[in-house]
Amino acid sequence: MVPTSYYLILSAVLFGLGIVAFVFKRNVITIFMSIELMLNAVNLAFVAFSQARHQSDGQVFVLFVIVVAAAEAAVGLGIIILMARNRQSLNVERVDLLKL
């Protein structure tokens, strides 16, 4: 028997680490991976609540989150390829056309 709060704490820790990676990394592919990490943390919380309340809604939502993540990965990696082709760099600091 693992208390639900343990899963929630793990989920919060993983989400926090995802935010840290999102802010500190400079490579656009790694930033994208940290978004996936945050989505995974949220999925963990969904499944933990669904099991704690004995309802399957949470797991259905996890499936939707995974579908959205897959679509996002396809489009996002297309954008990354375009960016690498136009800028010859994967560093987000180099993408500053909209910066004042």
Place this chain on the structure above:
Amino acid sequence: MTPQLAIFFVLATLAVLGALSLIFQRHPIHSALSLIVVMIALAGLYLLMGAEFVAAVQIIVYGGAIMVLFVFVIMLLNAGEEERTSFSKLAGIAGIPLAVALLGFLAAAIARSNESAQAGLQSGTLANTKEISTMLFKDFVYPFELTSFLILVAILGAIVLAQREKS
């Protein structure tokens, strides 16, 4: 300590170490491999909770499809080591208090959670996959159809974005 709790701690440590490794590795392919470790550990946790279907989907879609796409793009673009650049002052001044505040709120919310949430999980009590499929194709059938449309749009968008411009 029950065996379930021991398995939880092993998998949770693995997941947190993988996430830390994602932050500290400088080469994107090492970060990608760390992320795969996190995803496999999370799949193990789903199995521990008795969510077999979600665990299988996690491994097939996340560990398989999405991460292969990432590794493929890293190799296609020949991504090298990350450059070190200076961090902005604003991030240091505003970011750290905000992070502490977020952690505080989360800790308070989890600590105040009611008894039913603290009570613990019986693993594998639900006839899970059947119930999920019934719910997915009855209650959530419109969102389900919408996601198929979303994937179609995403495929078209990826093709349009990644094709070479004809000169």
